Amino acid sequence: MEDVDSLVIGAGVVGLAVARALARQGRETVVVEQALAPGTGVSARSSEVIHAGLHHPAGSLKARLCQRGRQLLYDYCAARGVAHRRCGKLIVATTPAQLPALRQLWAAGQAQGVPGLAWCEGEALRRLEPALRAEAALHSACTGIVDSHGLMQALLADAQAAGAQLALGSPVLGGQVTPQGLVLQIGGAQPMAIRARTVVNGAGLHAPALAARLQGLDPRGLPRSWRAKGHYFSLRGRAPFSRLVYPLPEPGGLGIHLTLDLAGQARFGPDVEWVDDTADLQVDPRRAAAFDTAIRRYWPDLPAGALQPAYAGIRPKISGPGEPAADFMVQGPGAHGVPGLVNLFGIESPGLTSSLALAEEVLRQLAPDRGLAA
The missing domain is CATH 3.50.50.60 (FAD/NAD(P)-binding domain)
Incomplete structure (x- = not known):
């Protein structure tokens, strides 16, 4: 031994x-x-995102370690030459009915001391991302991306x-x-x-x-173990965005969001599929239709047929369908x-x-x- x-x-x-x-x-x-x-x-x-720490309950380990980890990670990447970029993120309300939830998220982020948050709407939002359609957005300036x-x-x-x-x-x-x-x-x-x-x-x-x-x-x-498969699609051609774009969170995840890699290539996802098989990492091309519908809520000019299967991952969850995260x-x-x-x-x-x-x-x-x- x-x-x-x-x-x-x-x-x-x-x-x-x-x-x-x-x-x-x-x-x-x-x-x-x-x-x-x-x-x-x-x-x-x-998604290779450096998160700001907006989406987690105050006092939770996720909230505390995300905020602490974000600054440690930015400092570490700078010191070790790991490729990364503080590109920022927009969390969008695409209908008037979503505005209260977006304001609640903004208030929660401010209460937890998340830096770099700003409410954005109208002309100011159009200047940030002209191709985006939204009633308003929460701009998280300290969100970034990293070469994982x-x-x-x-x-x-x-x-x-x-x-x-x-x-x-x-x-x-x-x-x-x-x-x-x-x-x-x-x-x-x-x-x-x-x-x-x-x-x-x-x-x-x-x-x-x-x-x-x-x-x-x-x-x-x-704890009991659950597995949530998330699919990603990439975009043929370049997207007209310089920031990440997230819808408001949905059960099981953060919604089908737009992220960018360090070369500027856009990808969308993940969705949520509860699975038992951890070996199946295939992306079903037929899921593109649901992705197309979700993306057009904030990017109506998504070119037809521009989505192509990219990759899938499985999240190691300890809460299941219908349960709080x-x-x-x-x-x-x-x-x-x-x-x-x-x-x-x-x-x-x-x-x-x-x-x-x-x-x-x-x-x-x-x-x-x-x-x-x-």
Whole structure:
């Protein structure tokens, strides 16, 4: 059996941020990833948006870690040369009936101290985005976009420079809580048992199921796992927008919004489809009709036939259809009683924005007397 100080399960953006933080504390750190490359799961199939923190209840982990993580992420990208742009976002009310909900969102953002918010309508809105049709919009100037793959490469490089190791093709099959630490059974080409003093379960879609396979962890504290598939379509040609455009939120997500990549290419999505199969990442071209209808509410001049299937992702939710959106669940020893174990459940959007702040939260729960480290 091999002994390590800290083991991180999952090499997505959050797992890599956690590994970086642990290694920079001087801990011997190993990251195990079931895929054959890092960052190919949930983290590779997002909108790549740096969120302002508008859409989450005051006092929630999502609100707090998104705001903290946004500033950490902008600073980190600038320091490490990760491509990003603070392009701004417009959240739109496309009918008079939606104006009260937009004003409520504006008031909530102001109450939480979200910076860079401004109400925009009429000529001022037309000057910002002439092609946009809306009664009014909430302008979020601090929203941005980032090269998520470049970010993960930088986090991995930092972690490895601090001594962390990455083991690919190494799924965690199960484990057991022992007085000497957590013993995990690792599969792959070279199966082995690893005993770790600290384990961070950042397995994304598979985190609840993995936790359920840890003997000695009370299963009554584990959340139910739900999966929401989101499809994306890209635009043939260039869009006449320089900012992201979001409708008001809808059940299960933030609506079919327009985002831009760093090259200026527009993509639309995600929608919400509740699924059981995490392997099906195909985009059904027939969904383009519903996308077309949704997009034309704020961009009526969308060219006919301009949408083409792009990609799909699956969000690791811990609340299901018709239920209020669940908060992030960072479940440490204080919640489940197992020393050295932190489970990360329901880390969907704004997980990318919050990744560095989530790493701080993990360290806090592992060793609250040692303070925060970035």
